[in-house]
Amino acid sequence: MGVYSISRERMVREQLIPRGIKSPAVIAAMSKTRRHLFIEEALWSRAYEDFPLMIGFGQTISQPYVVAWMSELLESSPGMSVLEIGTGSGYQAAVLHEMGLKVYSVERIRELHQRTRDRLAAGNYARIRLKLDDGTLGWPECAPFDRVIVTAGGPDVPAPLVEQLADPGIMVIPVGLDKRSQKMVVVRKINGKITREAKGSVAFVDLVGACGW
Ligand code: SAH
Numbered sequence: 659m660g661v662y663s664i665s666r667e668r669m670v671r672e673q674l675i676p677r678g679i680k681s682p683a684v685i686a687a688m689s690k691t692r693r694h695l696f697i698e699e700a701l702w703s704r705a706y707e708d709f710p711l712m713i714g715f716g717q718t719i720s721q722p723y724v725v726a727w728m729s730e731l732l733e734s735s736p737g738m739s740v741l742e743i744g745t746g747s748g749y750q751a752a753v754l755h756e757m758g759l760k761v762y763s764v765e766r767i768r769e770l771h772q773r774t775r776d777r778l779a780a781g782n783y784a785r786i787r788l789k790l791d792d793g794t795l796g797w798p799e800c801a802p803f804d805r806v807i808v809t810a811g812g813p814d815v816p817a818p819l820v821e822q823l824a825d826p827g828i829m830v831i832p833v834g835l836d837k838r839s840q841k842m843v844v845v846r847k848i849n850g851k852i853t854r855e856a857k858g859s860v861a862f863v864d865l866v867g868a869c870g871w
Pocket residue numbers: 717718719720743744745746747748749750751764765766767770791792793794809810863864865866867868870
């Protein structure tokens with residue numbers, strides 16, 4: 659097992675399956691993606707533990723279960739395009755790439771964007787497209803996206819992201835006026851109609867931008 663206190667296999671068996679993660683594609687991607695490569699080496703021993711971890715600049719890499727849950731809520735199929743807002747460590751983007759999606763990811767903090775760009779290139783994830791920008795405005799040049807995933811919490815669903823969602827399309831985003839707690843919301847666009855469904859409570863870092871905090 660090496661330097662990790664918990665193996666990937668045990669993470670899947672003890673943190674994901676018992677909490678209801680069922681998608682074979684999500685389980686395969688979480689089993690394969692080397693989460694430790696997306697954090698500082700000093701934290702490697704804790705890479706597969708049941709917690710979020712600090713990645714610098716006040717930001718975090720989500721708990722493995724939350725990454726798996728959001729990936730499952732997207733109801734994606736291989737070949738679809740997905741826009742991620744909040745590249746952070748790049749781990750969520752890597753998991754979506756392993757699931758066969760065409761990944762576009764936007765980060766607003768320059769240092770995180772640059773560090774993750776280098777890490778993804780070194781880790782054979784060069785096909786993930788990255789942009790340094792305010793992701794609440796989306797990525798209009800590459801829209802529409804079959805799926806949108808926002809990995810930071812804002813006061814409401816940013817209108818540009820709804821516009822850039824394909825029809826049919828699904829967006830997963832933590833939303834709430836309380837900065838310490840949000841509801842995971844699934845936004846669906848079908849035949850021009852937008853619906854929202856609130857799932858469980860979560861705690862994400864702030865979505866900062868023109869259509870965020
Ligand atoms: N998906 C990431 C989670 C990182 S935490 C991972 O797997 O590691 C959320 C990230 O969202 C932070 O890096 C933060 O800087 C970024 N963020 C916050 N507001 C943003 C915005 N408007 N546009 C792009 N990124 C944003």
